[in-house]
Amino acid sequence: MAVLNEGIARRANAEDRCTGRFWEGRFKSQALLDEQALAACMAYVDLNPIRASLADTPETSDHTSVQMRITCAKASKQPGDLLPFVGNPSADMPEGLPFKLSDYLELVDWTGRAIREDKRGFIAESLPPILIRLNISGKQWQQLTQQFEKQFRCFAGQRSSFEKVRDYFQLSRTPPNLLAT
DSSP states (O other), rough: HHHHHHHHHHHHHHTTTTOSSSTTTTTOOOOOOOOOOOOOOHHHHHHHHTTTOOOSSSGGOOOOHHHHHHHHHHHOOTTSOOOOOSSSTTTOOOOBBOOOOOHHEEEEEEEHHHTTOOOOOOOOOTTTOHHHHHTOOOOHHHHHHHHHHHSSSSSOOHHHHHHHHHHHHHHOOTTTTBBBO
């Protein structure tokens, strides 16, 4: 990494007409060797706006991957620029992060509630858990995440969302496997 950083530093210093260490000790290169290190690094980065008191919750922390994931999940989409969460590791696992989005959100929420004397911000204990703040019940989350393709054949979402689609397409029947509101 030192060799890689040196070339970048020399070019940046030449462009800015300055001298000295380009990174000035602020940024470090670290190899993430396992899933625990990956999760810890992701949570650390996603919680930076909260620790700096720039946001109160992960869903309101602008310019973070956790906010992008939450926004996309609420719209039943996968963020195109980010690797998907693919669940528990297995031999034939598709490319992606080896844990569940719900587990990661709970990890970030739990970690963000830790009050540290050396940081000004944290997620207030008085706030409800993240899935409650996102208006997703435990039952809904289970339905969303377990056997998704079998659970939802043509439509996936809350009953109120389906009613709008049903009216628009003039459908006469309501599927029995919609999420409860």
